[in-house]
Amino acid sequence: xxxxxxxxxxxxxxxVICRGELFTALSDLEPLLTTHKKVVEDLEDYINREEERxxxxxxxxxxxxREHVKAMEDIPNYIGNPINAFTLIKRMTTxxxxxxxxxxxxxxxxxxxxxxxxxxxxxxxxxxxxxxxRALTRLQxxxxxKIEDLAEGILxxxxxxxxxxxxxxxxxGIALYYETEYRNSLVWMLxxxxxxxxxxxxxxxxxxxxxxxxxxxxxxxxxxxxxxEWTKKIVAIDPTYDISKPNATIAEQERxxxxxxxxxxxxxxxxxxxxxxxxxxxxxxxxxxxxxxxDLSPQVAKELTCRYLTENHPxxxxxxxxxxxxYRNPDIVLFHEVLSDSEIQHLKELAQPRRAMVRDAVSDxxxxxxxxxxxxxxxxxxxxxxxxxxRRIADFTGLDMDTAENLQVVNYGIGGHYLPHYDxxxxxxxxxxxxxxxxxxxxxxxxSDVAQGGATVFMKLxxxxxxxxxxxxxxxxxxxxGEGDLATRHAxxxxxxxxxxxxxxxxxxxxxxxxxxxxxxxxxxxxxxxxTRLVNKLI
Numbered sequence: 291x292x293x294x295x296x297x298x299x300x301x302x303x304x305x306v307i308c309r310g311e312l313f314t315a316l317s318d319l320e321p322l323l324t325t326h327k328k329v330v331e332d333l334e335d336y337i338n339r340e341e342e343r344x345x346x347x348x349x350x351x352x353x354x355x356r357e358h359v360k361a362m363e364d365i366p367n368y369i370g371n372p373i374n375a376f377t378l379i380k381r382m383t384t385x386x387x388x389x390x391x392x393x394x395x396x397x398x399x400x401x402x403x404x405x406x407x408x409x410x411x412x413x414x415x416x417x418x419x420x421x422x423x424r425a426l427t428r429l430q431x432x433x434x435x436k437i438e439d440l441a442e443g444i445l446x447x448x449x450x451x452x453x454x455x456x457x458x459x460x461x462x463g464i465a466l467y468y469e470t471e472y473r474n475s476l477v478w479m480l481x482x483x484x485x486x487x488x489x490x491x492x493x494x495x496x497x498x499x500x501x502x503x504x505x506x507x508x509x510x511x512x513x514x515x516x517x518x519e520w521t522k523k524i525v526a527i528d529p530t531y532d533i534s535k536p537n538a539t540i541a542e543q544e545r546x547x548x549x550x551x552x553x554x555x556x557x558x559x560x561x562x563x564x565x566x567x568x569x570x571x572x573x574x575x576x577x578x579x580x581x582x583x584x585d586l587s588p589q590v591a592k593e594l595t596c597r598y599l600t601e602n603h604p605x606x607x608x609x610x611x612x613x614x615x616x617y618r619n620p621d622i623v624l625f626h627e628v629l630s631d632s633e634i635q636h637l638k639e640l641a642q643p644r645r646a647m648v649r650d651a652v653s654d655x656x657x658x659x660x661x662x663x664x665x666x667x668x669x670x671x672x673x674x675x676x677x678x679x680x681r682r683i684a685d686f687t688g689l690d691m692d693t694a695e696n697l698q699v700v701n702y703g704i705g706g707h708y709l710p711h712y713d714x715x716x717x718x719x720x721x722x723x724x725x726x727x728x729x730x731x732x733x734x735x736x737x738s739d740v741a742q743g744g745a746t747v748f749m750k751l752x753x754x755x756x757x758x759x760x761x762x763x764x765x766x767x768x769x770x771x772g773e774g775d776l777a778t779r780h781a782x783x784x785x786x787x788x789x790x791x792x793x794x795x796x797x798x799x800x801x802x803x804x805x806x807x808x809x810x811x812x813x814x815x816x817x818x819x820x821x822t823r824l825v826n827k828l829i
Contacts, residue, residue, distance in 0.1 A: 343392050346492045350389055354381065357452065370741065370788040372429055373443050373451045375704045376422040377458055379414045384461050386413075388494040423465030425705025427474045428784050432577050433743065437477045441485075445787060446742065456485035457493045460500060467503055476507035498524055498531060505533070572749060576710065579747035579754045580783035586617075586752060593618040599625070602688040611686050617753050620777050622765045625686050629679070629760045634737045636675045637793060641666035641699035663706050667696040683733050683795055687764055690801040693726040699737075702744070702790040708782035710749050713796060714767040714774040727799030728772065730806065734763045735793045743786030749779050750815070757790060770809030772799065777815045 357377070361368040368374050430437060435445065441459055443451035454462075463478035483500045486493070505520040524531055578584050585591075594617070598610035612626040670677045676697055684691045702708075713732045734746065736757040746755040746763060755763055767778050782790075 342492065343395060346392055347389065349491065350385065357381070360452070366789055367741075368451075370785075371445070371451045372422075372426055372704050372785075372787070373440060373445070373454065376419075376426055376462065377452070377454065379418050379422050380458060380461055382414050383416060383419050384494075385457075391494070419461070420465045420469060422704050423462050424469055424471070425703070425784070426462065427466060427471055428705045428707065429743070429786055430474070432580050432784050433786055434577075434581070437474070438481065441478075441481050450787065454485075455491070455493075456482050456489055456500075457495060459485060460493075460495055460503075463503055463507075467507060470510075472507045472510040476504060476511065479504045479507060498527055501527075502533065572710070575749060575752070576747065576781060576783075579749070579752065580743065580745055582745065582754050582756065584752050584754065590617065599686055603685040606685060613686070616755060616763070617748070617751055620751075620765060620775055622748070622751075622753065622755075622763065624755065624758070625762045625764060626758065627760050628682060628686065628762045629735050629737065631760070633675055633679065634760070634791070636673065637668065637679075637697075637699050637737065638791060640668055640673060640676075641701075663700045663702045663708065665698055665700045667698050669696045680795070683762075683797075686762075687731060687733065687797070689731060689797050689805055691797070693798040693801045695796045695798070697793055697795050699793045700791070702782070702785050702792075705784045705786075706744075706782075706790060707784040710779055710781040712767065712774060712776075712779055714778075716774060725800060728768060728774070729796045730768050730799045730802055731764065731766050731797040732778075733795040733797070735795075736761050736763070737791035737793060738789060740785055740790045741788035743784055744788070744790040745783045747781050747783055748777070749781065750777050757792070766806075768799065770806070772808060775815065 357374075361374070361378075369378065426440065429435060430440060433446070439445070439447075440454075442453045443449055459478050459482035463475045463482055466472075466475035466478060479500055483497070483504065486495075486497060486500060501520055501524045505517050505524065508514075508520060509517040521533060524533060575584070586594075594615045596612070596614045599613045600606050600610045611628060614624045614626065616622045616624050668676050670680050679697065680691050680694070683689075683694075714729045736759055738757065739759045740757045744757055746757075747753065748755075765778055767775060769775050782792075
């Protein structure tokens with residue numbers, strides 16, 4: 291027992307000697323105040339950083355809640371606005387990544403928060419963000435919108451959405467930069483810089499981040515002197531900053547690549563050999579038609595009439611269909627009220643679970659924004675409604691449906707469009723199977739009204755058809771000889787605001803021998819006026 295007491299006494303005294311020297315004299319405590327101060331400063335710094343982190347998360351929560359409340363007030367109208375659509379995708383991609391990063395920087399218990407990790411949830415991808423960026427540029431160029439207005443949520447002078455913040459504009463500029471859209475990227479970056487200096491908020495970017503993209507966008511546009519001036523601004527902020535070009539992973543693309551038809555086959559040889567001026571002229575005509583700024587000439591308009599269709603089928607004598615000629619020779623007819631609201635809803639419900647993306651068709655290693663939509667093919671046997679719609683098509687067209695294709699239901703995405711094309715196969719080597727022949731006719735149902743944009747335009751006729759819910763546009767793609775009618779080249783314009791739903795039925799040549807007998811004489815294209823003469827007025 292005595293030895294044990296001596297041992298304990300030894301350890302106690304050893305501890306005092308080794309670890310308690312600061313307490314042997316008050317003067318030795320003075321240096322401890324320096325350490326004390328450092329602890330206070332470190333704690334304050336930690337608290338400030340935590341408060342800043344939490345305030346950042348609170349701001350994002352407020353933004354998410356505000357936008358969600360606004361969206362739920364009128365969902366179709368909200369997501370039908372391309373600015374809102376882009377912002378929503380950005381919130382669920384780059385913004386979400388930044389939120390997760392802020393949470394990871396927090397206290398350990400944050401690891402137990404399974405934030406944004408939900409089963410069966412839908413998340414957009416980086417490609418969705420790039421696609422939305424391309425769509426905004428397409429809309430801006432087609433409808434002559436000011437980028438400054440888009441950044442403030444303004445479409446054609448009307449405020450439809452919330453203004454974009456500096457980070458929104460920055461991410462849009464990045465997406466366009468990597469799509470080699472340097473001119474538009476530069477404008478968005480300049481707006482981002484302006485907003486960054488005006489807004490009091492925390493973003494996952496710095497002023498230098500914006501300046502770097504402005505510098506290299508200028509460089510890629512050949513504005514070397516401007517690039518040098520912006521470089522000086524970067525150096526003035528941080529002389530040690532390593533200025534290196536953003537890692538552009540997407541190769542340079544040809545801006546005016548030869549487009550392909552709906553069947554994936556090459557266009558006619560005559561169109562392949564078009565000069566750059568021809569392509570530029572057609573592009574101007576296309577945009578003008580999309581904006582609805584080109585009227586038919588009096589020579590064409592005087593031939594257009596409306597009437598009730600009572601022929602083709604005895605049932606039509608009891609229930610005639612309203613028909614409106616939109617063009618004569620070739621005849622392009624709009625049949626009104628041929629799809630009911632209940633039929634439209636039924637077709638949408640059948641199509642939605644199985645829609646397949648048709649987007650950015652690839653040819654010769656060049657990505658083409660050829661057709662941006664989701665499509666589903668519906669067979670007659672799937673539903674009595676589809677069978678009824680097919681019978682109705684036979685009634686108002688007078689054509690046989692035995693060799694017709696399945697009904698295709700299409701929903702266009704953000705800025706959704708379909709570039710100029712023919713519905714008939716244009717290459718003899720890849721015609722449709724002999725048993726059905728080429729596509730003799732097209733029936734295009736409009737299943738929704740579109741607030742702005744989304745017209746079907748016929749490039750060589752100068753005709754714009756704007757969607758009318760429940761109506762169907764019908765035209766023949768072939769001459770009586772079986773040759774393709776070049777006057778039927780058409781396109782779907784970008785949807786500026788709203789959601790565009792259509793369905794189409796392609797009817798084939800075989801089975802129509804006695805309904806539309808072949809002719810052996812040459813038929814000229816039904817083009818009553820040359821539109822190229824109008825181009826000089828448009829440019």
